Amino acid sequence: METTLEELKRYVRFSGEDARRLAAFRSVAEPHFERIATGFYDRIVEHEGAASVVGERASRVRAALVGWLGHLLSGRYDEEYYEASARVGRQHASNRVPQRYVVAAMSVMQAELEQLAFEDEDAEALHDALSRILDIELAIMLDAYRETELVRVERARATSEALATAAENAGVIILGVDEAGLVRIFNGEAERVSGRPREEVIGQPFIAAILGEDEHAEHAGRVARVLTGEVRVDRFEAKHQTPSGAVLDLRWELTHHGGRTANGVAMFAVAEDVTEQRAEVDRTLRQERLEAVGNLAAGLAHEIRNPLNGAQLHLAFLERALSQQNADPEVLEALDVVGNEIKRLAQLVSEFLEFARPHALERERTSLAELVGRVVALAGAPGITLLTELPPAEVILEVDVERVQQLLLNLVQNAIEALEPQGSGRIVIRARRRTRSVVIEVEDNGPGLPEDAPIFDAFYSTKANGTGLGLAIAHRIALDHDGTIDVSSQPGRTCFTLVLPTTPIETEKRKEPSS
Amino acid sequence: MDCGEATNLVLLVDDDARTVRRLAKMLRADGFEVEVVTDGRTALARVATDPAPRALVTEWVLPSVDGMAVARRARRHWPSLPVIFMTGYPQLAEKAVDLVPQPAVMTKPVDYDHLVNQLRSTMGTKVL
Numbered sequence: 294m295e296t297t298l299e300e301l302k303r304y305v306r307f308s309g310e311d312a313r314r315l316a317a318f319r320s321v322a323e324p325h326f327e328r329i330a331t332g333f334y335d336r337i338v339e340h341e342g343a344a345s346v347v348g349e350r351a352s353r354v355r356a357a358l359v360g361w362l363g364h365l366l367s368g369r370y371d372e373e374y375y376e377a378s379a380r381v382g383r384q385h386a387s388n389r390v391p392q393r394y395v396v397a398a399m400s401v402m403q404a405e406l407e408q409l410a411f412e413d414e415d416a417e418a419l420h421d422a423l424s425r426i427l428d429i430e431l432a433i434m435l436d437a438y439r440e441t442e443l444v445r446v447e448r449a450r451a452t453s454e455a456l457a458t459a460a461e462n463a464g465v466i467i468l469g470v471d472e473a474g475l476v477r478i479f480n481g482e483a484e485r486v487s488g489r490p491r492e493e494v495i496g497q498p499f500i501a502a503i504l505g506e507d508e509h510a511e512h513a514g515r516v517a518r519v520l521t522g523e524v525r526v527d528r529f530e531a532k533h534q535t536p537s538g539a540v541l542d543l544r545w546e547l548t549h550h551g552g553r554t555a556n557g558v559a560m561f562a563v564a565e566d567v568t569e570q571r572a573e574v575d576r577t578l579r580q581e582r583l584e585a586v587g588n589l590a591a592g593l594a595h596e597i598r599n600p601l602n603g604a605q606l607h608l609a610f611l612e613r614a615l616s617q618q619n620a621d622p623e624v625l626e627a628l629d630v631v632g633n634e635i636k637r638l639a640q641l642v643s644e645f646l647e648f649a650r651p652h653a654l655e656r657e658r659t660s661l662a663e664l665v666g667r668v669v670a671l672a673g674a675p676g677i678t679l680l681t682e683l684p685p686a687e688v689i690l691e692v693d694v695e696r697v698q699q700l701l702l703n704l705v706q707n708a709i710e711a712l713e714p715q716g717s718g719r720i721v722i723r724a725r726r727r728t729r730s731v732v733i734e735v736e737d738n739g740p741g742l743p744e745d746a747p748i749f750d751a752f753y754s755t756k757a758n759g760t761g762l763g764l765a766i767a768h769r770i771a772l773d774h775d776g777t778i779d780v781s782s783q784p785g786r787t788c789f790t791l792v793l794p795t796t797p798i799e800t801e802k803r804k805e806p807s808s
Numbered sequence: 809m810d811c812g813e814a815t816n817l818v819l820l821v822d823d824d825a826r827t828v829r830r831l832a833k834m835l836r837a838d839g840f841e842v843e844v845v846t847d848g849r850t851a852l853a854r855v856a857t858d859p860a861p862r863a864l865v866t867e868w869v870l871p872s873v874d875g876m877a878v879a880r881r882a883r884r885h886w887p888s889l890p891v892i893f894m895t896g897y898p899q900l901a902e903k904a905v906d907l908v909p910q911p912a913v914m915t916k917p918v919d920y921d922h923l924v925n926q927l928r929s930t931m932g933t934k935v936l
Contacts, residue, residue: 591897594896595869595896598915599896601916603826604917605920606918607830636917643915
């Protein structure tokens with residue numbers, strides 16, 4: 294396989310004879326190298342454009358020229374020669390020396406050397422040899438430039454590709470908007486959040502694309518000002534509803550783009566989903582408010598409990614004294630009523646405190662079956678059928694046992710009371726496992742709840758003696774466990790459904806080892 | 809020495825003077841000896857001196873000194889003294905679990921009969 298050098302020599306018909314002539318010519322030309330180099334240098338420094346390229350490297354340029362002249366007349370034109378010439382070419386290209394300057398330099402060197410060649414006995418042959426080697430040099434130089442340029446382009450392309458990939462996959466929304474307010478760039482995250490594919494959005498107005506019509510009026514002005522450059526950067530927060538119905542809080546940053554990009558982008562719009570951060574802040578605020586309320590509730594409870602204590606104690610004294618004196622039964626009955634009212638107040642205070650005070654859950658592992666079993670035992674429902682339908686495999690929960698038990702007991706007791714007027718009925722406690730939660734239902738076949746009744750609201754009660762806090766507390770307990778409680782009711786069937794996430798949960802099959 | 813000279817002295821500490829005095833009268837009618845203290849500082853002094861009570865019944869929240877401090881001091885002198893907290897802040901008292909044996913906690917309003925039963929059972933089991 295022919296090398297490039299061999300190919301070039303073949304094209305220009307460079308022969309061994311040419312090489313010998315050039316080598317012989319060197320001793321004639323060498324004393325003039327410095328002069329030629331300096332002369333050339335002075336000429337290019339005169340021309341402003343070249344001067345800026347050469348700049349402070351004056352002595353190096355002159356030395357390089359001298360070196361090149363020696364290289365040219367070295368007499369050895371092998372692959373090493375080729376490589377040295379190519380190296381020079383690549384250096385020029387990397388330093389971004391315009392090609393035409395290099396060509397001009399070679400042209401000047403050629404003229405100077407030809408001047409000196411006139412003196413030779415075979416001037417014409419020497420002249421030809423010089424022409425040929427300079428043609429070869431030119432070809433090598435052009436190749437070197439092309440190669441360097443290709444590498445540069447490739448690197449730029451790779452960088453560009455890497456940046457594009459980064460933008461595409463970034464966890465932030467990135468949009469490019471043109472002067473007319475139309476979308477030109479729409480990254481992956483933008484697609485995901487808006488639920489719309491890029492093809493649908495490109496060329497559409499930015500505001501409609503992702504800001505949403507509600508936000509339109511408010512933010513149209515901002516967008517316009519950044520598009521024109523009146524404002525360089527603007528930041529604001531806006532809500533966005535995803536196709537699945539979730540509402541996100543997006544923090545936008547609009548940046549005016551100074552120059553024009555290839556696709557006419559005048560403004561970049563970048564948005565970060567701060568929903569979680571906001572929710573965290575809101576949670577913290579809510580928690581603090583709840584704690585403040587909780588402390589207030591505890592203080593109030595204490596303040597109420599003390600006088601109740603005094604009243605109850607004195608009542609006990611009265612009851613003794615009066616029954617010792619054989620008081621009228623009606624009098625004693627009245628005392629009894631007062632006693633009950635006091636107890637009721639005390640109960641109300643306790644339940645309110647339970648409801649209002651945030652409390653850390655004390656999670657314990659317990660088996661669902663055991664939990665339900667205890668609830669059934671505590672409930673006690675004479676005349677009423679109480680059934681359970683539990684999964685055959687054991688289900689372990691990690692919950693605040695006392696509170697969940699209270700919750701379930703509450704539901705069962707409500708069901709019992711609902712069935713009391715009819716004297717009989719059926720209550721079923723049903724449970725089933727889901728991937729990440731446990732669903733527990735308490736169902737009765739009683740008369741049902743009034744339609745649209747706010748039963749989970751505090752102090753709502755359909756019972757004469759109810760505090761109205763039972764279900765509010767149940768709701769509270771469910772929420773504290775990150776779960777939910779709902780009810781569906783019609784005459785003949787009322788069903789409360791409690792969903793508790795499981796953290797962590799194991800299901801152990803009773804007999805078989807898990808597959 | 810753990811067994812005081814008084815055989816069934818109950819020390820009551822609560823700043824609700826009228827109620828605590830009524831309670832004292834009722835307890836005396838039921839056969840107990842009762843001393844009443846209505847402020848924390850006096851209580852602190854009282855639980856460091858003889859005669860030792862056979863039971864301490866105290867509110868948790870007292871002006872200037874809390875019931876826990878009173879109980880702790882009493883236990884330093886009489887390590888197995890039965891202690892009953894009567895309080896509108898049961899959640900606080902329940903956290904005071906570093907006393908051994910653990911004090912009982914009763915939430916106000918307190919049922920009188922319940923209190924008497926509690927006293928009789930704890931005082932009755934004391935070894936003389």
